[in-house]
Amino acid sequence: MDVLNELLGGFASALTWQNLLFAFVGCLxxxxxxxxxxxxxxxxxxxxxxxxxxxxAAGSIIMLCxxxxxxxxxxxxTSVLLNTPGEAASAITILDGYAMTKLGxxxxxxxxxxxxxxxxxxxxxxxxxxxxxxxxxxxxxxxPPEFFALVVVGISLLVALxxxxxxxxxxxxxxxxxxxxxxxxxxxxxxxxxxxxxxxLDGVSFVAVIVGLFGLSEILSHRPGKDxxxxxxxxxxxxxxxxxxxxxxxxxxxxxxxIGFGLGLIPGMTGSVSSLLSxxxxxxxxxxxxxxxxxxxxxxxGPETANNAHANGALIPLFTLGIPAxxxxxxxxxxxxxxxxxxxxxxxxxxxEIAWTIIASLxxxxxxxxxxxxxxxxxxTSILKVPYPVLTGLILxxxxxxxxxxxxxxxxxxxxxxxxxxxxxxxxxxxxxxxxVLTLVLGPLMERSLRESLDISRGDLTIFLERPVTVVLLLVALxxxxxxxxxxxxxxxxxxxDPET
Amino acid sequence: MTSVTEEKPVAKVRRSVLAGQAVLTAVGxxxxxxxxxxxxxxxxxxxxxxxxxxxxxxxxxxxAAWFFQERAGVQAAPAAEASDRSxxxxxxxxxxxxxxALPFIGFQTGVFLFxxxxxxxxxxxxxxxxxxxxxxxxxGVYYLFTLGLNVSLPEAGLVPLSLIGL
Amino acid sequence: xxxxxxxxxVAALTLAATTGCGAAGTASSSGEDFPRxxxxxxxxxxxxxxxxxxxxxxxxxxxxxxxxxxxxxxVNKPGAGGQIGxxxxxxxxxxxxxxxxxxxxxxxxxxxxPARGAKFTREDFQPLGRQVIDPAVVAVQPDSPYQxxxxxxxxxxxKPDTITATTTGQQGGEHFAIAQIKEATGAALSPVHFxxxxxxxxxxxxxRHVEVLVANVSxxxxxxxxxxxxxxGVMDSERAEALPEVPTFAESGHDIVAATARxxxxxxxxxxxxxxxxxxxxxxxxxxPEVVAKxxxxxxxTSYQSAADYKKFWAQQExxxxxxxxxxxxx
Numbered sequence: 001m002d003v004l005n006e007l008l009g010g011f012a013s014a015l016t017w018q019n020l021l022f023a024f025v026g027c028l029x030x031x032x033x034x035x036x037x038x039x040x041x042x043x044x045x046x047x048x049x050x051x052x053x054x055x056x057a058a059g060s061i062i063m064l065c066x067x068x069x070x071x072x073x074x075x076x077x078t079s080v081l082l083n084t085p086g087e088a089a090s091a092i093t094i095l096d097g098y099a100m101t102k103l104g105x106x107x108x109x110x111x112x113x114x115x116x117x118x119x120x121x122x123x124x125x126x127x128x129x130x131x132x133x134x135x136x137x138x139x140x141x142x143x144p145p146e147f148f149a150l151v152v153v154g155i156s157l158l159v160a161l162x163x164x165x166x167x168x169x170x171x172x173x174x175x176x177x178x179x180x181x182x183x184x185x186x187x188x189x190x191x192x193x194x195x196x197x198x199x200x201l202d203g204v205s206f207v208a209v210i211v212g213l214f215g216l217s218e219i220l221s222h223r224p225g226k227d228x229x230x231x232x233x234x235x236x237x238x239x240x241x242x243x244x245x246x247x248x249x250x251x252x253x254x255x256x257x258x259i260g261f262g263l264g265l266i267p268g269m270t271g272s273v274s275s276l277l278s279x280x281x282x283x284x285x286x287x288x289x290x291x292x293x294x295x296x297x298x299x300x301x302g303p304e305t306a307n308n309a310h311a312n313g314a315l316i317p318l319f320t321l322g323i324p325a326x327x328x329x330x331x332x333x334x335x336x337x338x339x340x341x342x343x344x345x346x347x348x349x350x351x352x353e354i355a356w357t358i359i360a361s362l363x364x365x366x367x368x369x370x371x372x373x374x375x376x377x378x379x380x381t382s383i384l385k386v387p388y389p390v391l392t393g394l395i396l397x398x399x400x401x402x403x404x405x406x407x408x409x410x411x412x413x414x415x416x417x418x419x420x421x422x423x424x425x426x427x428x429x430x431x432x433x434x435x436x437v438l439t440l441v442l443g444p445l446m447e448r449s450l451r452e453s454l455d456i457s458r459g460d461l462t463i464f465l466e467r468p469v470t471v472v473l474l475l476v477a478l479x480x481x482x483x484x485x486x487x488x489x490x491x492x493x494x495x496x497x498d499p500e501t
Numbered sequence: 502m503t504s505v506t507e508e509k510p511v512a513k514v515r516r517s518v519l520a521g522q523a524v525l526t527a528v529g530x531x532x533x534x535x536x537x538x539x540x541x542x543x544x545x546x547x548x549x550x551x552x553x554x555x556x557x558x559x560x561x562x563x564x565a566a567w568f569f570q571e572r573a574g575v576q577a578a579p580a581a582e583a584s585d586r587s588x589x590x591x592x593x594x595x596x597x598x599x600x601x602a603l604p605f606i607g608f609q610t611g612v613f614l615f616x617x618x619x620x621x622x623x624x625x626x627x628x629x630x631x632x633x634x635x636x637x638x639x640x641g642v643y644y645l646f647t648l649g650l651n652v653s654l655p656e657a658g659l660v661p662l663s664l665i666g667l
Numbered sequence: 668x669x670x671x672x673x674x675x676x677v678a679a680l681t682l683a684a685t686t687g688c689g690a691a692g693t694a695s696s697s698g699e700d701f702p703r704x705x706x707x708x709x710x711x712x713x714x715x716x717x718x719x720x721x722x723x724x725x726x727x728x729x730x731x732x733x734x735x736x737x738x739x740x741x742v743n744k745p746g747a748g749g750q751i752g753x754x755x756x757x758x759x760x761x762x763x764x765x766x767x768x769x770x771x772x773x774x775x776x777x778x779x780x781p782a783r784g785a786k787f788t789r790e791d792f793q794p795l796g797r798q799v800i801d802p803a804v805v806a807v808q809p810d811s812p813y814q815x816x817x818x819x820x821x822x823x824x825x826k827p828d829t830i831t832a833t834t835t836g837q838q839g840g841e842h843f844a845i846a847q848i849k850e851a852t853g854a855a856l857s858p859v860h861f862x863x864x865x866x867x868x869x870x871x872x873x874x875r876h877v878e879v880l881v882a883n884v885s886x887x888x889x890x891x892x893x894x895x896x897x898x899x900g901v902m903d904s905e906r907a908e909a910l911p912e913v914p915t916f917a918e919s920g921h922d923i924v925a926a927t928a929r930x931x932x933x934x935x936x937x938x939x940x941x942x943x944x945x946x947x948x949x950x951x952x953x954x955x956p957e958v959v960a961k962x963x964x965x966x967x968x969t970s971y972q973s974a975a976d977y978k979k980f981w982a983q984q985e986x987x988x989x990x991x992x993x994x995x996x997x998x
Contacts, residue, residue, distance in 0.1 A: 036646075043740070143876030144859075164579075167567045171525060174560045178532060178553070184754065185549040186746040186862055190539055191784050192549060193532070201754045201786060202744065216596075220589045267870045268863075321873060322889055323717050323866050330716025330743065334725035340961060344889055389624030390634065393616050396592065397638050400599060400612070401646070401654070408653060413600040421593060429521040430579060444746075447552050448862070454547065455859040456831055456876065653706045653764075 007129055010356030014364055019062050026066030027368045034074015041087060044071030045331045057339040057354050062361035064335050068328060069369045073117060076304060077380050080109045082395050084215040088272035089307040091210045091437060092279045096292060096299025103295045107239030110377045112249050112297055113304040114370055119253050120309030121366040124261045128316050129359060136320030139265035144452035145463050149473035151446040156477035157280030161434040168431045176436035179204055180443030199411045208403045212416040213433055215399055217423025219392055239377055249301035255281050256305030264313025267323045271307045272441050278306035318343050518571060522564045529560030591623060607657030613639035701763045701941040707738035711767035713752020714864030715745040719885040719967060720929055723798055724768045726961055727952045734948035745863040748836020749773040750785060757787035761934040763941035770929040771984045776838045779992055793937050794981055796949040797930035797972035801883035802903035803844040806896040816900040816919045823854035832856040832879035833868035838995050841881040844902060844925040846994035851923050883927050884909055888966030909966035930977050946974045
């Protein structure tokens with residue numbers, strides 16, 4: 001009951017009308033900025049930090065959290081409507097989000113995304129309130145060998161992302177891993193596959209690759225007359241999800257929350273891993289898995305829930321251990337430090353009131369996100385009323401700005417164009433794109449954790465068989481890989497259209 | 502395989518697919534060769550070339566597997582709908598030109614011309630509409646980003662343009 | 668001091684001369700209009716968020732913003748023990764809009780070992796000012812079987828290369844510290860390299876995946892407060908202010924000194940006025956009483972050095988580390 005009392009106290013001090021105003025303004029500005037190309041949550045929060053500098057500790061952190069939620073949601077808006085992800089964590093949403101837009105269901109996708117973010121965020125925050133301490137130490141159980149095994153589980157979900165052919169999915173996965181190898185080797189510092197280009201030492205920029213592979217290649221493969229009828233601005237009625245949509249989204253919300261929250265606890269995991277794995281899980285376990293990729297609501301609900309649950313779950317290592325688990329959290333931590341607060345367990349001991357106010361403000365931020373964005377969905381989707389050829393020109397301009405602002409260099413614009421062409425070729429060859437994105441994100445994590453593990457064991461590979469958590473995870477991965485191999489020749493989903501049957 | 506069924510010419514592998522497989526194999530071989538030079542294994546486990554080596558080998562093997570699958574007609578890639586060549590060419594070329602020109606003519610001029618090309622010449626939007634949208638998209642976006650958000654966009658490097666602040 | 672004065676007057680003269688000419692074209696290249704309105708300064712941190720480098724940069728950032736009158740954005744580019752971030756820093760345009768946090772030994776040592784294929788040398792950096800010196804420490808779990816330094820070292824002698832210890836990357840400060848311990852005492856700890864930075868190393872230590880935490884004073888200050896780590900020794904000539912009860916290595920009879928020195932640098936070739944402005948802004952930011960107080964809270968003792976002194980210090984460090992480099996090179 002103690003916790004509840006303190007939380008209520010937190011709400012009492014967070015719920016002043018000034019703070020609500022800050023949160024409202026922050027959420028609105030965040031969303032608008034998140035919609036702009038090239039400005040993801042990290043840059044968005046960093047841009048708006050000056051607004052918060054003159055506020056008191058509670059006010060400034062409430063506003064920052066609201067800005068953070070806003071920018072994240074802004075990235076989702078562009079993913080769904082324009083097929084251009086604002087940041088890595090919502091990259092996978094474009095698969096089904098944009099497909100839904102093509103079906104005239106953009107409003108539903110955005111509403112469900114907002115609802116999913118709210119649910120994932122609130123539940124993760126509830127986890128933070130109820131069991132921060134034990135959960136924090138749970139995250140610590142994941143050492144390098146366990147981390148490696150987890151990444152292997154993630155990569156094994158690749159089999160779920162396969163389209164018609166497992167071989168082509170694996171090719172796509174191998175390509176993603178290879179792209180992630182470009183740059184300076186993360187352990188020994190040797191440059192790999194940089195072709196002597198200085199710009200590549202830092203690796204290929206993820207956002208440029210994604211924007212090219214999905215957004216640009218989609219425009220390139222567009223044929224006049226095909227989409228004209230289908231891309232349409234939805235009417236007011238079709239903005240709201242139907243009862244079926246809600247029913248189908250519920251399991252995806254649950255899985256997304258679980259995956260995002262769990263991975264958020266682990267220092268070093270990024271939000272994009274959560275959203276990708278959640279998509280993989282939907283592909284594997286959803287009752288409607290065959291519709292995924294063609295505009296299924298689960299493909300939006302799962303990842304969007306997961307990345308917000310991840311973001312809130314990642315606050316647990318921050319509060320319990322003082323470890324910022326992701327770049328956005330690091331920006332938040334910066335704001336804490338500015339206010340003279342050291343994040344970590346001492347925060348609850350020394351500034352309990354502020355700590356609880358912050359937690360209360362996380363809930364408030366989540367609620368604001370919902371009440372602010374659902375009514376605005378109609379406004380956002382009206383972007384689609386712009387005629388397609390005009391929209392194409394503007395989207396291309398957005399992509400150029402987005403790619404340019406990654407490193408403020410045209411090099412990334414060229415990378416984006418190159419991957420647009422590669423994406424077109426892969427589509428042409430029926431090589432699925434999703435596995436490439438999955439491995440592109442997981443590649444560096446896998447390599448790093450493997451080499452750290454082998455440092456611990458002095459080069460002995462049996463370390464992966466000696467630790468119970470690792471063994472369980474590797475078995476899970478094996479089970480996932482083996483399940484479709486049993487029907488390698490005729491995937492059930494395709495039996496109907498396979499001419500050989 | 503002389504008799505080809507009406508539904509699907511199983512034995513005939515599309516030329517573009519063959520080309521794709523050849524490219525993938527070549528990439529795999531290149532990676533294999535390159536990774537050997539990076540150091541595969543040292544006394545503390547895998548070296549920098551370890552992962553690339555496995556991936557290169559995997560890519561070569563997978564391409565081969567795909568080739569045989571395709572020939573046998575198993576899980577073959579369906580004939581892709583041909584994409585609109587002129588669309589691809591116009592978009593890719595205009596983007597390349599824009600990216601190459603940005604450092605010289607700056608964001609405002611470059612994007613203005615780019616948008617005019619796509620709106621007026623390709624989409625046949627009316628002159629007034631094109632002009633308004635192109636101006637908003639170039640000058641408007643430029644000032645929104647640089648003044649409003651403190652995010653810098655490319656400026657012109659060539660003398661006559663750079664002097665008037667584009 | 669004289670050098671700074673001289674440099675300032677030279678800069679003032681150049682400034683006067685260029686303004687006298689009044690050509691708009693030259694103004695932007697010589698840089699006295701730095702920083703331009705609407706252009707933000709990127710501060711590259713070559714380690715993951717949460718380490719001392721990152722924390723210090725984030726504390727300095729707002730004062731820098733105030734002094735420079737423009738946005739300063741902290742950007743983390745972790746990996747390869749700092750090499751990835753340093754490469755990004757040195758390959759940036761020397762126009763003042765990209766600066767970075769530089770910490771020795773990592774920044775000093777990376778270019779010395781040809782095996783790393785570093786694209787930069789000491790000459791590619793323009794030091795702007797040193798902020799802190801952070802001595803290395805050796806810490807264990809509070810319930811560890813090794814309750815003092817001698818027990819740990821004896822155990823490492825008895826069973827060489829079995830007790831694991833964290834570093835923040837091959838040839839980082841901690842790797843050197845481990846090598847120095849081995850050289851001086853014969854106790855061989857087995858290094859585990861967390862090339863993303865101290866926060867990853869600390870996490871693995873807290874999760875008991877690695878037995879010994881080799882880190883800096885600032886990394887363990889908060890852990891000690893929480894009772895999550897027991898510091899066995901500080902590798903410095905004096906006890907650390909933040910850890911007054913912990914003996915130095917010298918007190919335990921081992922003459923080992925190891926520390927990480929951190930400051931800020933730009934890519935070499937800054938126009939003089941830009942360098943002046945950045946140096947002055949950094950000096951104000953680093954010596955800002957509020958920043959110093961917050962740094963002290965985190966166990967970071969501010970030890971400012973001007974650009975010129977930091978440059979000399981850097982050269983000295985390079986000479987020192989050249990001699991011990993063979994200890995940490997891959998065989």
